[in-house]
Amino acid sequence: MPPEPIPDGASSHYRALERLYNAAPVNTLFPSELHIPGEGRSRLVFSVSENVYHAAGAAHGTIYFKMLDDAAFYAANTLVTDRFLLTTSFNLHFTKPVRGGKVVAEGRWVSGRKRVLVAESRLTDEDGDEIGRGTGTFMRSRIALSGLDGYAR
Incomplete structure (x- = not known):
């Protein structure tokens, strides 16, 4: 068998961010899967079921915020290899209720590389319809990744 290729620095950082996401205790409450395909991008996949409904029978806004924030956050953190980012603000727009099925959150870095970064994210249902979108600002913390x-093996 040929040896496995040694991942480059960026790829190693992306895989470490995915491990960090999986290690976060909050994700036991909101099962989802993070994939980072490249710099400034992220993709989260999760399923909506009745256990996250509000009283009117659709997903509670908590789910929208969690997935939109995480997608934007991880898209931004792909550009920062030494520090954990903190969300300093997040603007959220609900565009359609969702009652079930697979939902995808895609994040994209927009601007900033020094102290503050801006990223946006979009939620789509399994039919490809947008159900929400958001924009966040993220600041470098003093916390070493x-x-x-999770980040470090």
Whole structure:
């Protein structure tokens, strides 16, 4: 068998961010899968079921915020290899209720590389219809990524 290729620095960072996401305790409450395909991008996939409904029988806004924030956050953190980012603000727009099925959150870095970064995200249902979108600002923290469970093996 040929040896496995050694991942480049960016790819290693992306895989470490995916491990960090999986290690976050909150994700046991909101099962989802993160994939980082490249710099400034992220993709989250999750399923909506009745256990996340509000009283009127559709997904609670908590789900929208969590997935939109995470998608934008991880898209931005692909550009920062030494520090954990913190969400400083997030603007959210609900465009359609969702009652079930697979939902995808895609994040995209928009601007900033130094102290503050801006990223946006979009939620689509399994029919490809947009159900929400958001824009966030993220600031470098003093928390080293290398010291976080999940990021460092």
